[in-house]
Amino acid sequence: MKTQSAVKNQIQSLFPVLLASLLVLGTAQLVFDSLKSNKSYVFQFYGKPEKQRKSVFVLPEDRIDETCNLFEGQWVWDNVSYPLYKEDSCPYLVKQTTCLKNGRPDSFYQNWRWQPNSCKLPRFDPLKLLDILRNKRLMFIGDSVQRAQFESMVCLVQSVVPKEKRSFKRIPPRKIFKAKEYNATIEYYWAPFIVESNSDHATNHTVLKRLVHLDSIAKHGKSWEGVDVLVFESYVWWMYRPQINATYGSVENVQEYNVTTAYRIALETWTNWLEENINPHLQKVFFMRVGNGGQAAMKTASMSLTQSKVHTGAQGLT
Numbered sequence: 668m669k670t671q672s673a674v675k676n677q678i679q680s681l682f683p684v685l686l687a688s689l690l691v692l693g694t695a696q697l698v699f700d701s702l703k704s705n706k707s708y709v710f711q712f713y714g715k716p717e718k719q720r721k722s723v724f725v726l727p728e729d730r731i732d733e734t735c736n737l738f739e740g741q742w743v744w745d746n747v748s749y750p751l752y753k754e755d756s757c758p759y760l761v762k763q764t765t766c767l768k769n770g771r772p773d774s775f776y777q778n779w780r781w782q783p784n785s786c787k788l789p790r791f792d793p794l795k796l797l798d799i800l801r802n803k804r805l806m807f808i809g810d811s812v813q814r815a816q817f818e819s820m821v822c823l824v825q826s827v828v829p830k831e832k833r834s835f836k837r838i839p840p841r842k843i844f845k846a847k848e849y850n851a852t853i854e855y856y857w858a859p860f861i862v863e864s865n866s867d868h869a870t871n872h873t874v875l876k877r878l879v880h881l882d883s884i885a886k887h888g889k890s891w892e893g894v895d896v897l898v899f900e901s902y903v904w905w906m907y908r909p910q911i912n913a914t915y916g917s918v919e920n921v922q923e924y925n926v927t928t929a930y931r932i933a934l935e936t937w938t939n940w941l942e943e944n945i946n947p948h949l950q951k952v953f954f955m956r957v958g959n960g961g962q963a964a965m966k967t968a969s970m971s972l973t974q975s976k977v978h979t980g981a982q983g984l985t
Contacts, residue, residue, distance in 0.1 A: 728789070735786035743782045750777035751791055757822035759835060759844070764815045793824040800851035806891065809900035810859035813955070816898070817842065817855035824853070839869035841890065854894075858887050859904040862933045866904065874904055878921065879913040881932045884940050892944055899937070900955040905930050 731737075754765050767774060782788060807817040821844045825833060828846045836843045840857035857869045863883040866872035891897060905911065905926050913924045915932065924932075945952060 729792075729795070731789070732786050735783055737783050737786075737788065739785070740781055740783040742779045744778060745780040746778045748790055749780050750774075752822045752826065753777075757818075757825060759821045759825065760818050761814075763811065764818055791823060793827045797824055797827070797846055797849045797851055800846075800853075800896075801849045802851070803895040804852045804854060804893075805896040805898070806854040806856055806894045807898045807900070808856045808858050808861065808887075808891065809955075810857070810902075810904055812903060813898070813900040814842075814855055814857070816900070816955070817853065820853055840867065856887070856890055859901065860933060861887070861899060861901045861937050863887060874907045877904065877907065877911055879911060879929060879933065880918060881913050881915045881924075881929060882936050883918075884936050888940050888944060894950070896951045896953070897945075898953045898955060901933075902956070 754760060754767050762768065766776075805820075807813045807820070821835075824846065825844070828848070832847045834843075834845045834847065836845075842855040844853045845851070857867070859866055859872070860877075860879050861884070863880045863886055865876065865878040866874070867887075909926055910923045911926050911929050912921055913929050913932075914921055941952060
């Protein structure tokens with residue numbers, strides 16, 4: 668029992684580091700995809716393709732080679748340029764994600780930085796990201812893991828935005844941070860299963876009585892339409908038990924599904940929505956994988972994910 672407890676504590680201690688690294692890597696991938704389109708500038712598109720927005724100059728040292736795999740690398744200790752922000756400097760963190768306020772005795776975990784093997788990952792620059800997000804919307808969709816990603820992203824950029832030029836709104840199931848000068852929004856949407864469920868209320872929900880509607884997504888999808896960058900994540904809520912109650916077709920026909928089967932069907936519903944609603948020339952879609960429990964379902968849905976031009980990754984961090 669002591670050994671299991673020790674392993675559990677080690678995993679929990681690494682969790683904040685993994686979350687922060689996934690966020691930085693995801694941001695790097697977003698910038699990386701933009702950089703590949705032009706060697707010197709990142710061009711912004713919003714609405715119709717012919718409406719080209721302000722170009723963002725990219726310094727040579729910030730460019731990332733196309734062959735670089737951001738997800739193969741190692742952890743390096745950095746107590747000079749890290750952490751990128753501290754808990755007490757960001758007013759947007761909820762208690763659940765403030766490790767130090769919750770009693771963690773050390774802060775060394777904040778000084779580990781992910782370094783790819785084949786290239787140098789530029790230090791996160793909030794001003795560059797805001798330039799890239801000018802007149803755009805970035806939305807994180809998922810459960811509390813994704814909410815932590817959203818909060819970290821907001822904390823990374825809020826320090827360079829004057830208080831009078833930023834806003835933060837809670838419109839359940841959404842949270843919206845806006846940098847007014849850039850007309851850029853960073854948003855969060857609570858959808859623990861991506862598809863619809865009885866746990867979609869932003870605050871009144873429980874994993875104990877999960878009921879997932881595997882072929883229903885339209886209600887959520889209305890809030891995702893037209894968003895420039897969508898970052899999806901759904902994992903923890905599926906893994907509470909090996910079986911899950913779900914419906915397919917009639918909402919009255921509740922059946923018990925194997926979690927892997929239900930997860931696969933839900934992802935297929937999601938990818939079908941992407942096919943019908945996403946313009947790959949104007950929008951980017953990311954799916955954040957956490958752990959290996961969903962590998963079988965992900966493999967089954969891989970063809971749809973590829974066709975929908977969904978960026979997946981972080982295998983090196985799972």
